[in-house]
Amino acid sequence: MNEGMKAMKHLMGTLQETPMSSQQYKETVITKLREAIPFDAACCTTVDPNTLLSTGAITEQGVEDIHSQIFEYEYLHEDFNQYEQLAHAVVPVASLSGATEGQLERSERYRAVLQPAGFGDELRVALMSEGACWGYLTLFRFLDSPFFQEEECTIVATIAPFIASTLRTFTLSLPAEDMQGLQEEGNGIMVLSDQLIPLTFNAVAKHWLTMLRGLEQLDSEALPRPVRAVCSRALAEGNDTIGKPSKAKICLRIKDGNYLSIVASRLEGPTGLTQLAVSFEPAKSSDILPLIAEAYALSVREKEIVEHISKGLSTKELAQVLHISAYTVQDHLKSIFFKTGVTSRRELIWKLFSRYSLDRNG
Numbered sequence: 001m002n003e004g005m006k007a008m009k010h011l012m013g014t015l016q017e018t019p020m021s022s023q024q025y026k027e028t029v030i031t032k033l034r035e036a037i038p039f040d041a042a043c044c045t046t047v048d049p050n051t052l053l054s055t056g057a058i059t060e061q062g063v064e065d066i067h068s069q070i071f072e073y074e075y076l077h078e079d080f081n082q083y084e085q086l087a088h089a090v091v092p093v094a095s096l097s098g099a100t101e102g103q104l105e106r107s108e109r110y111r112a113v114l115q116p117a118g119f120g121d122e123l124r125v126a127l128m129s130e131g132a133c134w135g136y137l138t139l140f141r142f143l144d145s146p147f148f149q150e151e152e153c154t155i156v157a158t159i160a161p162f163i164a165s166t167l168r169t170f171t172l173s174l175p176a177e178d179m180q181g182l183q184e185e186g187n188g189i190m191v192l193s194d195q196l197i198p199l200t201f202n203a204v205a206k207h208w209l210t211m212l213r214g215l216e217q218l219d220s221e222a223l224p225r226p227v228r229a230v231c232s233r234a235l236a237e238g239n240d241t242i243g244k245p246s247k248a249k250i251c252l253r254i255k256d257g258n259y260l261s262i263v264a265s266r267l268e269g270p271t272g273l274t275q276l277a278v279s280f281e282p283a284k285s286s287d288i289l290p291l292i293a294e295a296y297a298l299s300v301r302e303k304e305i306v307e308h309i310s311k312g313l314s315t316k317e318l319a320q321v322l323h324i325s326a327y328t329v330q331d332h333l334k335s336i337f338f339k340t341g342v343t344s345r346r347e348l349i350w351k352l353f354s355r356y357s358l359d360r361n362g
Contacts, residue, residue, distance in 0.1 A: 051248075062119070063138075076236050080107050093153050129165045134164050194235065196231050234246070262278065290303070298339060
């Protein structure tokens with residue numbers, strides 16, 4: 001590894017120790033990356049690790065103007081280097097020039113979105129840590145700039161895990177012991193056209209839209225990225241989710257340490273008109289438990305036991321459901337208690353369902 005790459009790796013490691021918000025961190029990452037790799041614009045996005053949908057982004061000059069089109073081509077078209085493909089790739093870093101063998105015109109996204117906006121090559125990264133994706137990083141070069149080189153892709157691939165690890169920390173940071181859950185304000189409901197134009201919304205939805213715009217520093221008319229992401233996914237799924245769970249949803253950690261659930265659904269009218277309904281509400285236990293389990297580093301089996309404990313199963317019932325002995329259940333419980341800092345089931349239930357205001361039936 002050359003000295004420049006070592007310096008960047010060290011720098012990304014030290015950024016993990018610097019107190020800052022998620023948005024500030026993403027801005028700083030872009031600034032520091034530019035010291036090692038030349039690029040003309042960038043976008044850094046956090047995602048829900050369960051659905052891989054955006055929970056917020058920082059975009060630079062020129063990118064914000066085409067961001068809605070980038071969403072469209074990610075979810076509604078097939079193309080090179082789609083983020084979800086990179087999240088499952090052995091090497092989650094790729095340039096558009098590399099994927100198209102230098103023929104950018106082979107990409108519909110390039111022809112319809114990047115080239116008209118003055119952009120040429122694009123380098124995409126799925127930010128992976130602990131086996132999950134916590135964000136996306138995209139670097140852009142203008143049409144008259146050279147393509148991204150293999151060495152530059154290697155530098156980004158080397159420091160990407162450090163960036164991902166910090167984004168993971170932001171997503172999984174647990175609320176303070178005395179933090180109260182989101183106040184019950186009723187459900188926020190909004191309806192949009194199939195072109196993602198807001199048509200109507202209630203007061204609670206307006207409250208959350210304002211909050212999300214503030215987090216992403218958007219103007220009062222812009223549609224927040226989390227809303228755009230769930231809507232784009234719902235449009236892409238069409239009616240294929242009948243009888244199976246939809247992925248058009250995210251669990252978003254907001255600035256007070258609590259979690260908000262945003263879900264989109266297609267609405268089909270008698271005239272064939274397609275609209276989208278989006279709901280905003282405090283996240284349910286089924287949404288938050290996977291994140292809490294990640295935060296406490298619970299194993300797959302321990303996560304299963306916590307889920308069953310939340311439903312009130314006894315040790316004997318747990319053993320029957322999981323096809324293990326009661327002694328093995330007790331061993332797992334001891335490990336769960338140790339990792340979560342409790343000494344009994346009662347304390348565990350309090351920690352999960354009082355501290356995080358989870359609905360035991362959720």
